[in-house]
Amino acid sequence: MATRLSDVAARAGVSVKTVSNVINDYPHITARTREKVEAAIAALGYRPNVSARSLRKGRSDFIALALPEMGSPYFAELGAEISRAAKRRGITVLIDQTEGEPAAEQLVLDGMRGQLIDGIIFSPLATAPAKLTSADTGKPLVLLGERPAGGQFDRVAVDSVQASYDATTHLVSLGRHRIAAIGVGGTSTGAVRRKGYRKALKDAGLPHDPALELAGTGYHRPDGAASMRELLALPEPPDAVFCFNDLLALGALRTLADAGLRVPDDVAVVGFDDIEDGRYHSPTLTTISPDKEWLADNAVALLLDRIAGNDDTHRDLTVPYTLEIRESTAG
Amino acid sequence: MATRLSDVAARAGVSVKTVSNVINDYPHITARTREKVEAAIAALGYRPNVSARSLRKGRSDFIALALPEMGSPYFAELGAEISRAAKRRGITVLIDQTEGEPAAEQLVLDGMRGQLIDGIIFSPLATAPAKLTSADTGKPLVLLGERPAGGQFDRVAVDSVQASYDATTHLVSLGRHRIAAIGVGGTSTGAVRRKGYRKALKDAGLPHDPALELAGTGYHRPDGAASMRELLALPEPPDAVFCFNDLLALGALRTLADAGLRVPDDVAVVGFDDIEDGRYHSPTLTTISPDKEWLADNAVALLLDRIAGNDDTHRDLTVPYTLEIRESTAG
DNA sequence: GTGGATTTCTACAACGATTGACCTCCGCTG
């Protein structure tokens, strides 16, 4: 049923080794032989057996992408980009949903899919970087996101402090005085973005009101909606909100709409991620827009470089971003 | 570096095969031996090598999911569900983005990843079912979506004709008379949903106006927005729109908002898919909501059943759905 | 305590592709 290397060899009238040589771009092969072999491959629709090859070579050309959840727009868009970037290089991406569970994350790192995978791009949610050290799998690892890599791993991430600073400063520049933040919760992401937010307030000479910092329980629309309700219930509600991701912002906008408040007139809203939903929402969402294609391409390139054995010091790449000003702040 | 079966065997003081037997739940093994082996496995952190196992067994416990694009919310949510459903059964899903290109779709079918994959769940966009026949890979295939499987394959899909009929009838029941349809274009999806739409109009005694059927160029937000602009430019614009998926609907809502029209007062809008965005948009989107978890679970179960070698006649499962009435029609 | 059945475990050979060592042609050059 499945055609093997030897079938191709027989049809082309050459040895198995020669076929293998053709496939692996061995130097000394006549054009004629190469043609014959390639014709036979095409005629039989031969595809090398990935298992056998990977078993022998110790390389599979598969990499894993471990994400908290692929159902969220940001991760879905990112996954799509990474998948594309890998395909351009002849690499297949295997996506792993960790659901943010520490156990699942650990499993990904430990198991590494039973040697099938050459390396991993990991967007951790639960696992602390310290733990990563111990979970040394011996396989290359590129980290995405806020968690500092501590010089132990390669990493690709937006400068979240600066980006948050810019987002907040944008609200300040609109003349807003009570600027809330949603998403300051437990994660590294929350901590880092809060840092930029606070710095911006300080630099603008605005007071820091703890009541305006909401942690919420997650980073999805319902969390944003709930946090916004809390904010509106305050004796002195905010006139602007910086949400630490777009889903939170969209949830917040929902609450504002329900409350009959006008955006941005009553409350201005800024998000983070620039997912497509935000560009079509009413009102359209002002947001920090990281260059996802850049991110994907560089993460993949970095990983492949490492897989190829380039043992330089670990690199820490900073993803370019822009502040996209849309209706939710610019009426 | 990587621990092998033989390492475990050495540590446990048994033969390699015995360890393998323990792992594969072979019947005749003493409790004592099993314990010893399991202790050794745990101590060494052994994980079986997927490549070797799959090479020997001819089964990998990997399945592929071929989607047009994983960046779109519907496919992202579906992919997440399928991934979860597979994981529950100890199966890993490999996601393939075909980008709707015929070549890529063909490649998925032909190549089948060099024997690595046990079967495939395929959501075709370009490839006609007739072509599928010829591309017989010898591996189990479950189809998703509108394209009729023609008794050749297993298939899981919503009854799109009926669902579209229901959606359209809902608009009729609101007293709307000029009900447009967006997304009638070239694909099977478009054709099938149009069928239900037309039938509903006919049964309601409403005239069928070709000007109200827009094909557009795709199924994303910009396409919906553009189509809606066309509709508004008509001498007699519609008072309701049935969009063949939620992204189109969200695009249409965007255009309506820009035009200063009220939804649903001026124009009522219904979508199809029930992606999360629609539940948080302003206004929230009335839509056909297929049970995605049911879909995922049954698609995976069907495929695994087929992989296990159950050669019954091919089954055609119908996914349950509901019409979720929200603000875009219920003010 | 012997024969035979049964259980428990072990050697060995695959699965398919790759790689290395070594050999054979052939055509050229000097």
Added chain:
DNA sequence: CAGCGGAGGTCAATCGTTGTAGAAATCCAC
């Protein structure tokens, strides 16, 4: 004509796991 290098072939070993067949250990009844 000796010698060289390019193009290709042969053979065997290897990757880690599992199916097959058989050896060894255990059990039971007489």
